[in-house]
Amino acid sequence: MSQTQSVGGQQSLSKSQTIRFGAAFFIFSLCWMLALQVVAAVLLPQRLTEIAPDSKEAIFAVLNSATALASLVSNLLVGNLSDRTRSIFGRRTPWIAAGGIIAGISLFLIGILPNGLTIGISYCFSMVGLNMMIAPLIASLSDRIPESMRGTMSAFMSGGTLLGSALGQIIGAQFISFELPGFIISGVVMGISGVITIILWPKEKSSKDLPAVKADFKGIIMSYRPPIKGARDFWLAFVGRSLLLFSYYMILNYQLYILQDYIGQSTKDSAVTISTMSVVLMVVSLISSLSAGPISDKIGRRKIPVVIASLLLAIGYALPWLLHSPMGMILFAAVGGFGYGMYGSVDQALNVDVLPNAEEAGKDLGILNIATTLGQMVGPIVTSVLVAMTGSYGLVFPTAIVMVILACIFIMLIKKVK
Missing domain, CATH: 1.20.1250.20 (MFS general substrate transporter like domains)
Structure with missing residues (x-):
């Protein structure tokens, strides 16, 4: 269609x-x-x-x-x-x-x-x-x-x-x-x-007049085979999305434990910090998500918001690592949350733009959405492995920074999207 x-x-x-x-x-x-x-x-x-x-x-x-x-x-x-x-x-x-x-x-x-x-x-x-x-x-x-x-x-x-x-x-x-x-x-x-x-x-x-599809086994x-022909940009987007979400969920899902075990807050104090972070995250990500998408359409570019979002996420990951304080985590919510909202606002548009075949959009977007599930599952696993190996969250932050930089590189390699 x-x-x-x-x-x-x-x-x-x-x-x-x-x-x-x-x-x-x-x-x-x-x-x-x-x-x-x-x-x-x-x-x-x-x-x-x-x-x-x-x-x-x-x-x-x-x-x-x-x-x-x-x-x-x-x-x-x-x-x-x-x-x-x-x-x-x-x-x-x-x-x-x-x-x-x-x-x-x-x-x-x-x-x-x-x-x-x-x-x-x-x-x-x-x-x-x-x-x-x-x-x-x-x-x-x-x-x-x-x-x-x-x-x-x-x-x-x-x-x-x-x-x-x-x-x-x-x-x-x-x-x-x-x-x-x-x-x-x-x-x-x-x-x-x-x-x-x-x-x-x-x-x-109505889709009744569209060409019939084979119903045999x-x-x-x-029909479930992954796209191969002309799908270079599709797979670059898949890997980039996976790595970016890996990095984000490495920290987001462990924010309470980071506050208590890495920064040293009590249960009561960490709950207050988490509440503050939640409000900050909601406000900044809502602002960036609702503004970056229309701006992306206006300038005809998808990669620019992704690059800026990746840089903001990398800075956000670095702040609690360097400051080692509750304020560092609040700044992570502010800076990283703004970046994540910006990425989220163009994410689905970017995915649609790299589809190799519009007639198989549902299936191919389903494959791209596997990256979301992988990010939510694998990111926390990476964190738990690093903490188990080192006994600290110290390596989690630089690892997340490396992942988001790699994600940005893969997305920048996409040729079909400006």
């Missing part, structure tokens, strides 16, 4: 279409992240404390690994299936609507299921439903959004995600002593996120 077809015969979006798409991407990202964080950051850990107080950490670790795997597989699977979907509602719309309902019901059930096994199964189903929405929606950046507007729409998604994350934790904390209403809110918000999206944005064109299996 060409860009012209995807936006109703226009080479650019009208003002009305821009507003509707922007609102849809922002509200979708806000809703799903808010709903997920209410459960994942607050209510699920509290629920596990109540039903399995002696093994809550182990169960939580298993759940995080299982849901990461469910996300990885479902994102790739659904992305490809949405490419192949032929319906009067379009390729992406049916998946987005159904995914929200599945994810919403599954999140709510976590609040009433009796044990770790059933909660884990429901949690995995919620990740499947969530990725039934996310994979097709990101693929729609290729289908329906002209290249000149992708940075702006990517920024709306990033801004909504950042705001939803902060609000979800705040709302979840209000129900920590009486959890069921919190699970209900989470389920409802997640459930309606997909429906609101397809109501807000311009109606997707061999054809389906072959």
Whole structure:
């Protein structure tokens, strides 16, 4: 499907279409992240404390690994299936609507299921439903959004995600002593996120008239092959994204332990510092994410925001390493958070720009999104290995700096994107 077809015969979006798409991407990202964080950051850990107080950490670790795997597989699977979907509602719309309902019901059930096994199964189903929405929606950046507007729409998604994350934790904390209403809110918000999206944005064109795809077993299996021909930039983007996320999650996921074990704060003082960091991170990343994307579209460049973001992240990693103080970690949140928000605002636009085949956007973007899961999983593992080997967090910061510099180099090697 060409860009012209995807936006109703226009080479650019009208003002009305821009507003509707922007609102849809922002509200979708806000809703799903808010709903997920209410459960994942607050209510699920509290629920596990109540039903399995002696093994809550182990169960939580298993759940995080299982849901990461469910996300990885479902994102790739659904992305490809949405490419192949032929319906009067379009390729992406049916998946987005159904995914929200599945994810919403599954999140709510976590609040009433009796044990770790059933909660884990429901949690995995919620990740499947969530990725039934996310994979097709990101693929729609290729289908329906002209290249000149992708940075702006990517920024709306990033801004909504950042705001939803902060609000979800705040709302979840209000129900920590009486959890069921919190699970209900989470389920409802997640459930309606997909429906609101397809109501807000311009109606997707029917895909019934697109060329039919082979439905035989061999054809389906072959459709999952990674892109090879003309995919140099695609794989450079994959490696660059993976390394950048490795570096960020090496520190972000260990910020409490860094404050307590590396800097030497007490439990009470570290909680105060974490709260301050969270507010700072939310403000600066929201500002940078909502501004960098439109600027990227205006100047017609993706690499410049990525280079600046990488430098800011490297400086952010260095500050707690050099200052060795709570202020160093707050400055990491400020400087590094601004850089991460800037990267996030152009990330999806960059990914769409390097796709070797727009007709396989869902599948190929699913592969690129594996980098997100890898970053969230491998980054903390690298940190734990370094701490186990050295007995200190001293090597974590320079390692993260090296990774983000390598990420920047790989992205700069991309030829297709300016």
